Structure formats: C-alpha cells, structure tokens
Amino acid sequence: MRWRLLWLLSAAAGCCCWGLAAGKTLRGGFASAAARREPWRPVAHFQFHGDHAVLCVRIKNVAVAVAKAARLHLFQAQEWQKLDNSVQDHSCTEKFSKAQLTMTVNHTEQNLTVSQIPYPETWYVFYVDKFTCEENYSESEDIQFEMVLLNPDAEGNPLDHFSAGESGLHEFFFLLVLAYFITACIYAQSLWQTIRKRGPMHGVLKVLTIALLLQAGSAFANYLHFSSYSRDGIGAPFMGSLAELCDIISQIQMLYLLLSLCMGWTIGRMKKSHGRPLQWDSSPASTGIAVVVVVTQACILWFLCHPCLATIAVIFREYQREKIITIGVILCQCISMVILYRLFLSHSLYWEVSSLSSVTLPLTISSGHKNRHHF
Missing domain, CATH: 2.60.120 (Jelly Rolls)
Structure with missing residues (x-):
C-alpha cells in the first residue's frame, strides 16, 4: 500500500515535469x-x-x-x-x-x-x-x-534551432549545472563528514542528498540534450529521457522523506531501528493523515509549485509560459532543498553539541549513576 501510493503520486508529479525541446x-x-x-x-x-x-x-x-x-x-x-x-x-x-x-x-x-x-x-x-x-x-x-x-x-x-518558447533554456541549464558544481566544491566535504558521523540525522540527510544528486544529474542531462539540440535541432533524446527519469526518481525520494517525517519519524525511532531509519505506520488512517499534512507543508514548494506556476503563467503570452514554468519549478525545488538542508544540518549540529555537553560538562551525570546515588 505504501509503495503503491508513492508510485501513484510520483507518476502524477512526473506528468507535470517540464517539456523538453522537441526535435526541430x-x-x-x-x-x-x-x-x-x-x-x-x-x-x-x-x-x-x-x-x-x-x-x-x-x-x-x-x-x-x-x-x-x-x-x-x-x-x-x-x-x-x-x-x-x-x-x-x-x-x-x-x-x-x-x-x-x-x-x-x-x-x-x-x-x-x-x-x-x-x-x-x-x-x-x-x-x-x-x-x-x-x-x-x-x-x-x-x-x-x-x-x-x-x-x-x-x-x-x-x-x-530553438523556438521562441525554448530560447534561453540552454543557458539556464548551463548556469544551473555551474551552480551545482560550485556548491559541491564548497559544501561537499563538510556534508560528507556530517553524514559519516551517523548521528540521528544520518538517514534523512542521506535521502535528501540522493534526491539532490538526482536533481543535479537531471540538470546535467538536460544541459547535454540542449547543447546537442542547439547544433542539429534534434538533440540527444536519450539524455532528455534520462533527465526526466532522474527528476521522477528524485521526486519519489522527496515524497518518501516528507511522508516519513509527517508520520512521526523522530530521533527516538531512529535509535530503535538503525536498519530502516525512515519508516511509518501504514494503517489507512495514518496514511491519509500523512498525505494531507504533506500537501500542506515544504511540499508546497516541491510538488505544488508546478500547478501554481501553470496558473500564473496563463497571464503571459504562449511562448513565455513553458520557460516560466520550467525555470520556476526548478528554482522552487532548489529553494526547498536549501531550506531542508538548513533545517536538518542545524538539528544535526544541535545533537552533536548536546551529546558533547552530556559527556564533557562537569556537573552532568548519567541516569544510571544518578540512580546509584539516589537518597
């Protein structure tokens, strides 16, 4: 039931993916x-x-x-x-x-x-x-x-070779790939060190990083497709399909993450189950609650941005709509990634400081020691 719901929602999200340039x-x-x-x-x-x-x-x-x-x-x-x-x-x-x-x-x-x-x-x-x-x-x-x-x-x-509705997308994907590369050079090492510490945020950071890598792969595949398209008007259909596939899988990852968080994934549960850190109760009532909560949270940026932008784009001319939706959706997803990373990295840092203080502060004693000297 859980994975069937994920695939249905991800397929619906995939249908909303931005269109790639058709061969001209x-x-x-x-x-x-x-x-x-x-x-x-x-x-x-x-x-x-x-x-x-x-x-x-x-x-x-x-x-x-x-x-x-x-x-x-x-x-x-x-x-x-x-x-x-x-x-x-x-x-x-x-x-x-x-x-x-x-x-x-x-x-x-x-x-x-x-x-x-x-x-x-x-x-x-x-x-x-x-x-x-x-x-x-x-x-x-x-x-x-x-x-x-x-x-x-x-x-x-x-x-x-680009039509008016596709002009500028090649340059946009180039800048996007460049931004991913620069960001990776700056933050990749510190992020990897945080994930290797295997703290309570290990699982969620791992899922979020996989989704980010898939998004970066989608942007790079789109750039290669448009680069070839600019030369011959045909492009690389395989790269275009690969970009859509990476985007759909990334949305599955994000949906899995958000549903897990909405179903009460906590640090306590993480400690109980290290093998399956992201899991939830799959009862019909809880699944329904999760869907409603996901639709009304960070999901607003990630999944609902497309219909919102499609509605806004109606006021523009036809040749401007596709570019507005494509660029807008990608930027919204990038913003949501930044927000989630800031949230979970701050929680991970808080846990590290709390763990360190529980060991190093002179007045801190363990619960077992406290019981032994209770009077």
Missing part, C-alpha cells in the same frame, strides 16, 4: 494517403520570432513531388484555430487557400522566410498535394524529406 530537424516522408486521411494534422509546429526566421526543406525525389503538386501551407496558430472552429463553413481546398504562407515543393532544397512577425507565435506546417482534397486517389511514392526550422540568432542570422 524533422526527417520522414510526405505521404499522400496520410495527408488525405488526416488533412488537418500538421507535420510540424514551431514558434517563429524576428524578421528572418526560415523554414528549410530538402527532398530526394523531386520528380514525384512535382507530379503530385506537393506544397507546404503555413498557418499562424490563431488563424488556424478560427478556421478549425469553422470547418463546416469551408471546404478542404478553401481552408488551405487561406494559409498565410505557401511553399511549392519542386526543388531539391528550398527556403521559405517567415518575416514581419509582431511577436513570437506558434505556426503550423501542413503538407498538401493534389490528392489531399480530392476523392480520387491512387497509390504513390512518399516524398522523403528533411525539414529544418530556424529562428534568427543574436546577430540576426537564421541559425537558431
């Missing part, structure tokens, strides 16, 4: 059958910004593309939503004719410049050919393609 160098095949079956399904979407954003398309079999009258239609998100809501009022052909930009695919490599964008907005890319809106259809060869979507960099050159 796309490879595949334009299929007439798929376009005819789902004409309103975009083949790509991207948040363009600036005056020199570019959509670059490379194809192999030009003759097939020319024979099928292949083309790409680009819609701004707002305009597409208006058309999508009025699908009954427009035919297939009329709907695609209202595209803001159109590219005829008839060369090995073609570029389409997306300019005069007042503010960053999502654009949808649709593949259309002569079979898409027609009833008659015959099997034909797919058009193998590579599509690259680019935004202007700081110098105005169309070389940036």
Whole structure:
C-alpha cells in the first residue's frame, strides 16, 4: 500500500515535469494517403520570432513531388484555430487557400522566410498535394524529406534551432549545472563528514542528498540534450529521457522523506531501528493523515509549485509560459532543498553539541549513576 501510493503520486508529479525541446530537424516522408486521411494534422509546429526566421526543406525525389503538386501551407496558430472552429463553413481546398504562407515543393532544397512577425507565435506546417482534397486517389511514392526550422540568432542570422518558447533554456541549464558544481566544491566535504558521523540525522540527510544528486544529474542531462539540440535541432533524446527519469526518481525520494517525517519519524525511532531509519505506520488512517499534512507543508514548494506556476503563467503570452514554468519549478525545488538542508544540518549540529555537553560538562551525570546515588 505504501509503495503503491508513492508510485501513484510520483507518476502524477512526473506528468507535470517540464517539456523538453522537441526535435526541430524533422526527417520522414510526405505521404499522400496520410495527408488525405488526416488533412488537418500538421507535420510540424514551431514558434517563429524576428524578421528572418526560415523554414528549410530538402527532398530526394523531386520528380514525384512535382507530379503530385506537393506544397507546404503555413498557418499562424490563431488563424488556424478560427478556421478549425469553422470547418463546416469551408471546404478542404478553401481552408488551405487561406494559409498565410505557401511553399511549392519542386526543388531539391528550398527556403521559405517567415518575416514581419509582431511577436513570437506558434505556426503550423501542413503538407498538401493534389490528392489531399480530392476523392480520387491512387497509390504513390512518399516524398522523403528533411525539414529544418530556424529562428534568427543574436546577430540576426537564421541559425537558431530553438523556438521562441525554448530560447534561453540552454543557458539556464548551463548556469544551473555551474551552480551545482560550485556548491559541491564548497559544501561537499563538510556534508560528507556530517553524514559519516551517523548521528540521528544520518538517514534523512542521506535521502535528501540522493534526491539532490538526482536533481543535479537531471540538470546535467538536460544541459547535454540542449547543447546537442542547439547544433542539429534534434538533440540527444536519450539524455532528455534520462533527465526526466532522474527528476521522477528524485521526486519519489522527496515524497518518501516528507511522508516519513509527517508520520512521526523522530530521533527516538531512529535509535530503535538503525536498519530502516525512515519508516511509518501504514494503517489507512495514518496514511491519509500523512498525505494531507504533506500537501500542506515544504511540499508546497516541491510538488505544488508546478500547478501554481501553470496558473500564473496563463497571464503571459504562449511562448513565455513553458520557460516560466520550467525555470520556476526548478528554482522552487532548489529553494526547498536549501531550506531542508538548513533545517536538518542545524538539528544535526544541535545533537552533536548536546551529546558533547552530556559527556564533557562537569556537573552532568548519567541516569544510571544518578540512580546509584539516589537518597
């Protein structure tokens, strides 16, 4: 029951994890059958910004593309939503004719410049050919393609693979990894010495440190993913998945820690059971109480920050929301880590001082000695 609850809550928390950059160098095949079956399904979407954003398309079999009258239609998100809501009022052909930009695919490599964008907005890319809106259809060869979507960099050159909603995340993860490294250089030795003393805070500091290492590993994996993504628009999907996995496991650790503390984990219990320092009564009533208490304590920063930030982000533009949520969640988790470390390290120091004073102070006598001289 206990571990089932942990996994359910951690899975729910994992679903709220920040989204990683989707690959913006796309490879595949334009299929007439798929376009005819789902004409309103975009083949790509991207948040363009600036005056020199570019959509670059490379194809192999030009003759097939020319024979099928292949083309790409680009819609701004707002305009597409208006058309999508009025699908009954427009035919297939009329709907695609209202595209803001159109590219005829008839060369090995073609570029389409997306300019005069007042503010960053999502654009949808649709593949259309002569079979898409027609009833008659015959099997034909797919058009193998590579599509690259680019935004202007700081110098105005169309070389940036990041969409407007992802720009800045690479630099943020670099600074985060750097902060973890500097912090480790300063505090790692003293923290390790505190853990090695195996005082009453040994178990909780160990669990908290594992959660911190997982968070640092997640940040480093995200940095590697975005570093690769900045070069090729694809990134390292394995590193992105590893980052999400580390983050989920870290949240499991934190949930385990908070539930243990809320269920009355104390120094006294720690002394009774050194093998399993973090444990609680698994009765239904106590488990329910623990969940309520966890939701209302340090948990506010760690687990509830995501829905709170998601609510706040609604007042910002669409391209700003993901960055606000991603950066905000990570900073809240880092703050909660600092608060918990300060709390438990201070308790550990208090225990060390108390233990030392009980041995070294001249007027302190043991309970056994007191009983022996009782009168």
